[in-house]
Amino acid sequence: MAEKHISTTALARQIGKESKELFILLTSGGWIVKVDNHWQLTEKGKFEGGIYVNHPKFGEYIAWPESIQHHPLLKLLPEAPLSATNLAHKWDIPARLVNLLLAEKGLIKRYVRGWQLADRGKMLGGQQHEAESGIPFVTWPETLLDEPEIIDALMQLLGDAPIAVQHPALDGHPVNNAMQRRVDNWLYLTRTIHARDYRLQWGLDYALADFYLPELALCVECWADQLGQEQNRAAVIGEELEKHQLYKKHKVAFIEFRDENIHQVDEILAREFLRRGVAIY
Incomplete structure (x- = not known):
């Protein structure tokens, strides 16, 4: 009996990743490539079991054998690259605040819709991408989690850093407690x-x-x-x-x-x- 094949989006759900992150991972692994705004299998992707499937409603798409979820590529890089959503889970803050925080530190810049990578973000390993809708977004290496500047800003945002006599909030406002600082930082970032x-x-x-x-x-x-x-x-x-x-x-x-x-x-x-x-x- 032939093994069942599933779409890249369905595969992403099975391994607990966002589909756009899986597309990035498969691209960096040399399995797929985008040509004329359509995804195509490389020889590597075909070797790993990728096939084309024609759907009467959705047209042609790439599908993978279900067993591919156990491939070393997917095991060794379960989280990289990190999207704003991944960072939000790790930092325990709303995903929409992640980009505001990174923008405040000069790593990204707001676009008409979405976010573009700034020079400072490139230095820290950020990668620019574009969603299927054309909206730009940025992903990050796991090393971003260890950046002292980001850690400090996150502690400020969460109100976990010690209250200093001067400039305890991100915008320099004096506050009396962590609660005031958390509100102040939200107002500043927005x-x-x-x-x-x-x-x-x-x-x-x-x-x-x-x-x-x-x-x-x-x-x-x-x-x-x-x-x-x-x-x-x-x-x-x-x-x-x-x-x-x-x-x-x-x-x-x-x-x-x-x-x-x-x-x-x-x-x-x-x-x-x-x-x-x-x-x-």
Whole structure:
């Protein structure tokens, strides 16, 4: 009985990779080549079992024997090259923030749609690619994971780096805790104009907002756990109640972050922006 053959996309699903990454891997391995915007088998690809299949709806495509998933090429390079999605899984951040972080460090540049490799990114081994749709994207070698500059920026973004007296956030804003830094870094990476410790004044009433976003007329407050000290906790609760009363009295729009939802900064802020007519992504 002849062995079943599957498409490259189906093979990618079986080995837990994105199809575009598998196409890149097979190209670098010399199995396939793109000619006139169509994939063709090389002699190496034919030797490894690749064949052409004609589908009545999708036309001709390359297919592989199912056993190919155990080939040393696929075993030895299970993750390389790394896409933004791969990096997101490794760094535990949303994939859409990966490219913003790499752009902030000067490794890539935003295109009309997609991303283009910058000179700095080429030096670190980045490779430029183009999706079937024509949108450019970049992949990275695993050595990027060990770059001190990237590690430091990632720690900043996640709020894991020690709080310094000066310039603790990516944009230089002073912050009081990791929660504020995480929000500040998100606002900076998404190029959102924002102010820190912004004074709102209404006659004799005033309040200092942790962050103020003038384009949205929106305040963002971060209520971090104050080391479990009762006196600090009481002070924070008092400040929180006072701000709530002032914001309600003067009809100020605001959102809040606490310990339980700080890991949803990207999701919550992006959704709130969209509600107000601003698309971040």
